[in-house]
Amino acid sequence: MSLKNKIFLALLLILTPTLTMAQEIIPIDQEPPPGAIRYEVTLSGEVESQILQSLTYISDTISLKNRPPMTMAQLKRRIREDISEFTKALRSFGYYASEVGYTIDTETEPVKIDFQIKPGPPYLITQVTITSICPDMDPDTPMPSPQTLGLEKGQRIRSSKVMDAMDIIIRDFRSKGYPFPIVEISEVIIDHREHSASIHYTLDPGPWAMLGEVSTEGLDRVKPQYIHERIPWETGDEFKTSKINQFRRQLTVGGLFSMVEINHPDELEDDNTLPVRVKVTERKPRTVRAGIGFETDIGPELRLGWTHRNLKGMGETLEFDLRLSDPLKHVEGRYTIPSFLRRDQKLTLKTGVTQEKQDAFDSESVYVSSMLERSLSDRLSVGAGVGYRIGRVKQFGESKDLGLVYFPTDLTWDGRDDILNPGTGISFNLKVIPFFDTLDSKSKFVKTYSSLNTYLELLSEKRIVLANRTALGTINAQSKSHVPPDERFYAGGGGSVRGYSYQTAGELEDGKPVGGLSLAEINNELRFRVSKHSGFVLFLDGGRAFDSSYPDFDQKLYWGWGLGYRFFTDFGPIRADIAFPVNPRDEHDSSFQVYISIGQAF
Known part of the structure; x- marks a missing residue:
């Protein structure tokens, strides 16, 4: 490696505080010896904030301020050493003609030191070349472009990007059949007359494999x-x-x-x-799960689960889940066969028993279903299946027997960075399910539901995340009477519009929800993480169920707001929310609702 190259690579080292600096820092509350020269430091000049932060970080004069020197000569030596380091740092940011001066005001107490930074003109990239030294490499093999390297022509040269480009070249050739590429910076030419820089790399791709x-x-x-x-x-x-x-x-x-x-x-x-x-x-193949939750309008809920994730040695999964609360008793078994018929498919078989005693209806049912799901990419999957549910539903004293055959289809895009506690990304789900009642030829309908979740990280490490959810649902049927009450849409509750009792954000009859043929829901959360295990949220929810087959936004939405606490664990956050209705109905809606469960709201 040439001398110029070694000097250039050394520029990065100035961005890391030296061991000596770390050892010289002393506690803030330690009193300096009598006669020590106390001082304050400022940095002035037209310098971008990132460079100013770097200069502050590497300055001995600043980091050792609590260890003041005994003589002015010692203080000036400290300043001169900083000027040398500042000049190197400015070069690493692409300023090779910088001027750094200083003033000392000894008439004040403490002494005031001002570093005057003049970056000078930026040195811009004019050329980037990559030269292969391997005669056996295919001459038509494309080299990564300067744009790909982050070294676009006309851009200010930065040592960090010059170094990062070496990794980009290596990754590029490892994606082209060369597992052992070696890259070096052969030359960096700085033209002080033109205020420009040209960068030249040498590549040994190694053998193609x-x-x-x-x-x-x-x-x-x-x-x-x-x-x-x-x-x-x-x-x-x-x-x-x-x-x-x-x-x-x-x-x-x-x-x-x-x-x-x-x-x-x-x-x-x-x-x-x-x-x-x-x-x-x-991993151990068997897992037992247990969880509890609470909602003001539902009361406590117990959830139990058991999973065997490798039943026959090929990743076959057998699962059982149990949910018990005052209005809901539900047990379900699932058997999943991965790589069914082809590598990117899985088959899931389900059966379950449900008993519900809701304000909206009472129902009992047994169901079986099968679902074939195919992964089209790491993010996108589609599925289709068939199911049959037999049961009885009762609403306002009228009972009806059901024999529903249904054909679920599903499309899912999941671009979240974390399933349990997302900080960035988008997820989308679309379900279309035709239903036919084998016991009533008039009862046939198509149920469609879609949801879009977005997550925006406002501060790094998920310290502040803006989360949004929008959901729409429609049922295409001759009339609402042809749709069983337990297949209609309802809004309100912990997974919907918080602040309103479960299923009550919609039309009521004699104070009880009747459900609708369409649905609209909007959820907004501002999530704050204040420590490793603690955080809180502010949220605003809106939505309702509509009588019509499509949402009628001329009707008012029900809105609720509130705040919540999050306790973060390895298996996801535990949440506790308190919500208040914005537009309560005096005789139907409580002044607040409380929700406790595992996992984010969405």
């Missing part, structure tokens, strides 16, 4: 076939890091392993293939 055989380590209950079915390449395919990363995600998402390591040796086989080694640690 193909993906080879996969070996596994650490399997016990899981069959090797489970891993081999998820390999997203054929032996002999071109090496690509994207395939390795996809393989890692495939093994992680199934939940069978607590640890997945995928690596390869540093040398190719004689046939130019690169073997891939997989090392895993299996």
Whole structure:
């Protein structure tokens, strides 16, 4: 590496405080010795805030202010050392003609020091080249563009971006079949007359490789076939890091392993293939879940669950869930077969029993269903299935027997960064379900429901997150009487419009909800995280159920607002909310509602 290159790389080191600086910092409350020169420091000049923060961070004069020198000569030496470091730092930000001066006012107590920063003209990038030193590399292999490297022509040169570009070049060639590329900065030319910079890289791509055989380590209950079915390449395919990363995600998402390591040796086989080694640690296959919740209008709720996530050694999942509350008793069993017929499909079989005693209706039912789901990408999936539900529903003293056959279809896009506590991303879900009542030929309808969730991180590390949810639902039917009460839309409650009792944000008859043929819901939360385990939210919810098949926004929405506390755990946040109705109906709505459960509201 050339001397110029070494000097250039050394510029980054000034952005990290030295060990000596860290050792010299003393407690703020320690009194300096008598006769020490106390001082205050300011930095002036037209300097962007990021550079000013860096200069402040690396300044000995500032960091050692609580350890003042005994003589003016010592203070000036400290200042001169800072000027030298400031000049280096300004160069790393692309200012190679900077001027740094200072003034000392000894007539004041404490002494006032002012660093005067003149960055000078920025030095702009005029050229970026990447030269391969490998004669065997295909000359048509494209090099990453300056835009891809973050070193666009006309942009101010920054040492951090010059270094980052080396990693980008390596990743680019690892995605093109070269597992062992080496990149160096061969030359950086600074033209002081033109205030410009040209950057030149040298690339040794190494040998082109193909993906080879996969070996596994650490399997016990899981069959090797489970891993081999998820390999997203054929032996002999071109090496690509994207395939390795996809393989890692495939093994992680199934939940069978607590640890997945995928690596390869540093040398190719004689046939130019690169073997891939997989090392895993299996999770315990059985999980027992228990949770409790509380809502003012429903009372306490108990939730129990049991899961076996590897029933036959191929990731087959058997689950049972039980929900018990005063208005709802529900038990469901699910059996999921991954890689059903093809690698990107799964089949889920369900059966369950439900008993509900709501203000809106009473119902008892038994159902069975099957759902085939296909992943179109890491984010997008579609599904279709068939189900049958037999039961009895009662509303306002009238009972009706049901024999509903239904055909659910589903489309889901999930771009959230975290399922349990998202901070960024978007998720969208669309469900379309045709229903036919085998016991009443007039009872047939199509139920459609869609929801869109968005998450915007306003402060890093999820310290402030703006979360929004919008949901719309429609039922296409001849009339509301042809739709069973337990299949209609309702709004209100902890998962809907907080501040209103469960299912009551809509038309009431004799003080009881009757449900609607359409639905609109809007939820907004501003989430604050104040410590590792604690946070709070402010929220505003709105919505209602409508009589018409499509939402009629000429009718007023019911709005509720409130605040909540979040206790963050490894399995998700525990939430407690108190909500107040904005437009309460005097005889029907309470002054507030309380909700306690596990997980964010949405």
